[in-house]
Structure formats: C-alpha cells, structure tokens
Amino acid sequence: RTIAKQIQMVKQIGKGRYGEVWMGRWRGEKVAVKVFFTTEEASWFRETEIYQTVLMRHENILGFIAADIKGTGSWTQLYLITDYHENGSLYDYLKSTTLDTKSMLKLAYSSVSGLCHLHTEIFSTQGKPAIAHRDLKSKNILVK
Numbered sequence: 348r349t350i351a352k353q354i355q356m357v358k359q360i361g362k363g364r365y366g367e368v369w370m371g372r373w374r375g376e377k378v379a380v381k382v383f384f385t386t387e388e389a390s391w392f393r394e395t396e397i398y399q400t401v402l403m404r405h406e407n408i409l410g411f412i413a414a415d416i417k418g419t420g421s422w423t424q425l426y427l428i429t430d431y432h433e434n435g436s437l438y439d440y441l442k443s444t445t446l447d448t449k450s451m452l453k454l455a456y457s458s459v460s461g462l463c464h465l466h467t468e469i470f471s472t473q474g475k476p477a478i479a480h481r482d483l484k485s486k487n488i489l490v491k
Contacts, residue, residue, distance in 0.1 A: 349415070350373065350412075350413045350415045350426075350428060351415035351416070351417035351424070351426045352417065353373055353374070354371045354372065354373045354378065354380060354426070354428065355371055355372045355373075356369045356371045356380065357369065357370045357371055357372060357377075358370050360379075360435070364387075365381075365383055365384065365387045365390050365391075366381060366382045366383040366384045366387060366425075367381075367382045368380070368381050368382070369382060370431055371428075371431075373412070373428065376431075377431040377433075378412060378428050378429065378430065378431050379428070379429045379430065379431045379432070380426055380427070380428050381394075381426070381427040381428075381429070382424050382425065382426060383424075383425040383426075383427070385422065385423055385424075385425065387425070388425060391414070391425040391427060394414075394427055395414035395427060397478060398411035398414070398427070398429075399411070399414075400475055400476070400478075401473040401474070401475060402469050402471075402473060402474065402475040403475060405460075405461055405464040405465075406460075406461075407457045407458070407460045407461030407464065408461045408464060408465060409429050409430060409432075409489060410429060410430035411427075411428075411429055412428040412429055412430065413426075413428045414426065414427050414428070415428065432489040432490060432491055434489070434490035434491065435489065435490065436485060436486045436487070436488060436489060436490070437454070437458075437485040437486075437488040437489070437490055438484075438485035438486040438488075439486075440490045441485070454490070457491075458488055462480065462483065465477075465478050465479075465480060466478065466479065
C-alpha cells in the first residue's frame with residue numbers, strides 16, 4: 348500500500364455523499380482518485396472488494412488501478428484509484444454535446460455491455476458473482 352504516496356492530486360472534479368473525486372497524476376498518467384470520508388470506510392471496502400474480483404475487467408467497466416490508505420497523522424484518507432476519463436460523466440457530456448444516432452447507439456451499447464458483464468455470473472475456478480450496480484444513472488456512467 349504505497350501508491351497513495353506516489354499520486355499528485357491535481358484538481359477536484361467531483362464530490363458526493365461518500366467523499367470527493369480528484370484528477371491526479373501517477374507515473375506521468377492521469378488517474379481518477381476517489382477519496383472516501385473516513386465515515387464511509389465500509390463503502391470504500393465494498394467497492395475495493397468488487398473491483399478486485401477476478402474477471403471483473405471489461406472494456407466498458409471503469410478500470411481499477413489500486414486501493415490504498417493514506418495516513419497523515421491526524422486523519423486517514425481512503426483512496427480508490429481508477430482510470431481517468433477526460434470526457435467525464437454522461438450527464439455532463441450530454442449537456443455540451445449533441446450526438447448523432449450512431450454515436451448515441453454506440454454509447455448506449457457500451458453502457459449496456461458493461462452492465463451486462465457486471466450482472467453476469469461466471470462459473471469457473473476463478474469465477475465472478477453476479478453484481479448489481481444499485482446506482483445506475485447518467486452521472487455514474489463515464490464517457491471515454
């Protein structure tokens with residue numbers, strides 16, 4: 348657990364009931380850093396556990412990089428580090444972008460494809476349970 352010390356926090360890009368989301372830099376690349384409030388440790392743990400599930404990786408599911416805990420002496424920060432998507436959420440993207448039919452269908456297909464993978468149980472020695480998202484909305488869909 349040392350990645351948190353290597354990340355340079357650049358700017359806050361979001362805030363919610365669980366904490367804040369920052370755009371950061373790690374090894375010269377942009378990353379998204381979800382910083383959970385310490386009161387939301389259970390949420391951080393649950394999300395970390397889901398992202399670390401074997402066979403979770405999919406081109407239409409947010410890419411997980413790492414989870415880490417950063418102690419500063421007086422308080423603890425819980426980090427979830429993922430791929431960064433410059434276009435932001437579908438909600439924000441659609442406020443400034445008009446899509447043609449082909450682009451709209453491609454976005455819809457990508458969203459459904461990722462959700463389908465999440466919901467599908469995979470039976471094998473390294474299987475994956477079926478996972479319900481429970482908070483699907485345009486603010487939680489990122490545009491590549």
